[in-house]
Amino acid sequence: EAGVVQSPRYKIIEKKQPVAFWCNPISGHNTLYWYLQNLGQGPELLIRYENEEAVDDSQLPKDRFSAERLKGVDSTLKIQPAELGDSAVYLCASSRTSGSFYNEQFFGPGTRLTVL
Amino acid sequence: QQQVKQSPQSLIVQKGGISIINCAYENTAFDYFPWYQQFPGKGPALLIAIRPDVSEKKEGRFTISFNKSAKQFSLHIMDSQPGDSATYFCAASTGNQFYFGTGTSLTVIP
Numbered sequence: 001e002a003g004v005v006q007s008p009r010y011k012i013i014e015k016k017q018p019v020a021f022w023c024n025p026i027s028g029h030n031t032l033y034w035y036l037q038n039l040g041q042g043p044e045l046l047i048r049y050e051n052e053e054a055v056d057d058s059q060l061p062k063d064r065f066s067a068e069r070l071k072g073v074d075s076t077l078k079i080q081p082a083e084l085g086d087s088a089v090y091l092c093a094s095s096r097t098s099g100s101f102y103n104e105q106f107f108g109p110g111t112r113l114t115v116l
Numbered sequence: 117q118q119q120v121k122q123s124p125q126s127l128i129v130q131k132g133g134i135s136i137i138n139c140a141y142e143n144t145a146f147d148y149f150p151w152y153q154q155f156p157g158k159g160p161a162l163l164i165a166i167r168p169d170v171s172e173k174k175e176g177r178f179t180i181s182f183n184k185s186a187k188q189f190s191l192h193i194m195d196s197q198p199g200d201s202a203t204y205f206c207a208a209s210t211g212n213q214f215y216f217g218t219g220t221s222l223t224v225i226p
Contacts, residue, residue, distance in 0.1 A: 004159070031212050042122075042205050042216030043160065056213065091159055097212060105150070105214060107159035 002026065004108035006092050012114045018080035021111045025073065025094030029106075032069055034077050035091040037110070043091055049075065050097075082115045089113070119143060120208050122217025129224050135193040137220045139206035142187060146208040146215075151180065151191045154203045154219075163204070164191070196224045 005024040013019050025032050030051050035043035046065065048056040051072040060067065064083070069075040079086055089110040096104075121140045129135045139149075148167055152160035166173045166180040166189065173180045179192040193200055201224050206217040 033212075033214070040219065040221075042207075042218050043214075044216070045214070048212060050212070093159075095212060104162065104165070105209075106162065107152075109157075109159045112157075 004092055004094055004106055006090075006108035006111055008111055009109060010112050010114075012116065013082055015084055015115050016081040018078065019082050019113060020076055020078045021090050021092075021113075023075045023077070023092030023108060025075070025092070026096075026106055029094035029096045030072065031095045031097055032075050033091075033093040033095075033105070034067060034075070035093065037089040037091055039088075043093075043107075046077070046090075079113075082113075084115050087113055087115045118218070119215035120206060120217045122206050122220060124220060125218070126221040127223070129196045129222065131196065131198060131224055131226050133196050133224075135191075135196045135200070135222055135224070137191045137204055137206070137222075138188065139190065139208075139217050140186075140188045141208045141215075143208070143210070144187070145210045148209045149180070149182065149189050150207050150209070151178075152205045152207065152216075154205065160205055193222075196222075198224045198226050200224050 032049040034046040037043045047060045049069045067077045091110045092108045093105050150165035151163045153163045154160040164175050164178045177194045182189045203219045205219050
């Protein structure tokens with residue numbers, strides 16, 4: 001089966017500009033995660049969706065970050081305006097919460113954002 | 117507050133040696149403990165995982181040892197190879213909430 005797809009893979013923008021990341025999870029995976037990964041650190045959750053509902057967005061900086069998951073499949077994460085400190089890798093992951101594969105999580109390749 | 121503490125931060129092992137990475141947690145509600153391997157420019161990939169009802173799980177050269185009473189678990193890589201050089205993350209989860217360690221950069225010297 002196809003893995004988690006993310007685009008773009010790399011993005012370079014000036015500070016104060018907007019940026020958006022797109023994620024297509026594995027088919028049939030109803031749970032979708034967006035993580036932030038700083039250099040040399042583990043992934044940190046930004047938001048988790050169960051189908052189209054955001055069930056955990058406590059770590060999402062809502063003044064500048066927004067996310068949506070229309071129809072419970074693809075998801076978009078947006079930053080507006082971007083700040084220098086937002087430079088990081090943004091990872092998308094998905095999992096299926098049924099059957100024998102309960103909470104096994106699969107990651108996409110990530111989008112590396114550089115804010116100048 | 118770091119939910120999962122991982123050590124060491126970096127590890128250098130000779131080819132053929134054993135690599136050992138340790139993790140500790142506090143939340144007894146965690147019920148799934150995966151290990152991920154990440155190569156530069158790639159997303160983390162699930163390597164091996166364990167549930168707390170067993171003390172050890174082995175898949176090829178990779179073994180997880182789990183100590184429920186001590187709330188610790190570790191990854192052992194037997195016969196380490198240069199191709200194992202990567203960053204390894206432990207994680208713990210309850211339901212669909214995952215918490216990751218800070219990672220261990222493993223270098224296997226030929």
